[in-house]
Amino acid sequence: SSYAVLEGQYTLHETIGTGGFAKVKLGTHVLTGDKVAIKIMDKRLLGEDLPRVKLEIEALKELSHQHICKLYQKIEIENKIFLILEYCPGGELFDYIVERDRLEEKEARVFFRQIVSAVAYIHNKGYAHRDLKPENLLLDDEQNLKLIDFGLCARPKGGMETHLETCCGSPAYAAPELISGQEYLGNEADIWSLGVLLFALLCGYLPFDDDNVSTLYKKIQNGEYECPFWLSQKSKQLLHRLLQVNPKHRITVTELLTDPWLMEGFTEPVLWKNPFKTSKLDEECLIELSMYYGKPRTVIVEEIMQRNFTYISATYSLLLQRKAKGQRIRLESDT
Numbered sequence: 001s002s003y004a005v006l007e008g009q010y011t012l013h014e015t016i017g018t019g020g021f022a023k024v025k026l027g028t029h030v031l032t033g034d035k036v037a038i039k040i041m042d043k044r045l046l047g048e049d050l051p052r053v054k055l056e057i058e059a060l061k062e063l064s065h066q067h068i069c070k071l072y073q074k075i076e077i078e079n080k081i082f083l084i085l086e087y088c089p090g091g092e093l094f095d096y097i098v099e100r101d102r103l104e105e106k107e108a109r110v111f112f113r114q115i116v117s118a119v120a121y122i123h124n125k126g127y128a129h130r131d132l133k134p135e136n137l138l139l140d141d142e143q144n145l146k147l148i149d150f151g152l153c154a155r156p157k158g159g160m161e162t163h164l165e166t167c168c169g170s171p172a173y174a175a176p177e178l179i180s181g182q183e184y185l186g187n188e189a190d191i192w193s194l195g196v197l198l199f200a201l202l203c204g205y206l207p208f209d210d211d212n213v214s215t216l217y218k219k220i221q222n223g224e225y226e227c228p229f230w231l232s233q234k235s236k237q238l239l240h241r242l243l244q245v246n247p248k249h250r251i252t253v254t255e256l257l258t259d260p261w262l263m264e265g266f267t268e269p270v271l272w273k274n275p276f277k278t279s280k281l282d283e284e285c286l287i288e289l290s291m292y293y294g295k296p297r298t299v300i301v302e303e304i305m306q307r308n309f310t311y312i313s314a315t316y317s318l319l320l321q322r323k324a325k326g327q328r329i330r331l332e333s334d335t
């Protein structure tokens with residue numbers, strides 16, 4: 001099968017997600033035994049959207065943030081593209097909220113600060129996500145959120161429109177200007193979706209909901225929603241600033257970083273720059289790789305710095321993550 005290309009690098013397990021033209025399988029990285037998510041796309045099914053997928057992969061290579069799912073490796077053969085991605089053992093935020101009915105303000109605030117940090121980071125990189133919803137926010141093994149773009153909706157400002165654009169985003173989270181087919185700015189639409197997301201975190205249900213899609217659209221365009229009794233004054237004020245029908249009246253992501261509700265119990269505004277961005281590579285991991293492969297350290301450094309997202313750079317990233325969690329970093333059959 002065309003999975004032969006993964007032989008010896010990854011073992012494939014069950015499918016953990018399917019989308020229009022992609023499916024995600026659970027995988028194991030052979031050398032470390034770590035779990036990964038393997039997104040498999042068929043180039044023939046992608047058709048005219050293939051250039052967009054390539055853009056998305058180039059974008060993902062640039063995105064390095066503690067609350068965005070990491071790309072480890074890209075494997076392309078004649079009909080398939082495999083993306084080896086960070087696996088989040090905690091599953092979707094959607095299920096986490098459903099299991100608890102709704103979250104207390106304190107917990108919702110910690111999560112929301114992480115989401116705002118990730119969104120501010122991608123906006124600063126010139127991207128809009130355009131499909132922010134609990135299904136695209138995953139939990140890692142330390143209860144941290146990782147933003148993903150499962151449906152390939154994120155795109156650079158003024159990027160190319162394709163039919164994928166139309167199917168993008170889920171109506172319940174879509175901004176009024178987006179569903180009325182007007183010209184809209186991805187960043188402003190993302191801020192609206194953050195409002196819907198915050199409401200879902202604090203209430204456990206959606207602010208705008210209806211079985212009939214055109215009624216749902218009317219509710220969104222009127223921007224009318226009811227706040228349940230348990231919401232605090234500050235959270236209602238923030239929701240009001242996020243869920244402004246007129247995008248020009250909506251809070252900006254910069255104002256959001258120091259919003260009073262987000263600051264409650266915190267002294268620091270939300271930080272969106274990647275604090276761990278060190279150009280320095282980790283010596284211990286480099287040595288482990290160079291010993292395992294019997295290649296000089298400089299060759300390993302070269303391969304990682306070229307950012308070709310190969311098996312060696314994937315193994316380096318996984319060793320680095322293991323080290324950050326205090327796990328041992330010995331590679332299998334490294335006797």
Ligand SMILES: COc1cccc(Nc2ncc(-c3ccc(C(=O)NCC(=O)Nc4ccccc4)cc3)c(OCC3CCNCC3)n2)c1
Pocket residue numbers: 016017018024037039059060063068069085086087088089090091092122127129135136138147148149150151154
């Ligand atoms: C334990 O039970 C469970 C249960 C469920 C899940 C897990 N874990 C688990 N870990 C990792 C994944 C994953 C990561 C990244 C991408 C991706 O497409 N990245 C590309 C990307 O994010 N670009 C991008 C990001 C930000 C800005 C711009 C571009 C795709 C999938 C996963 O998928 C399963 C799907 C299922 C349907 N809903 C969405 C998740 N699932 C575990």
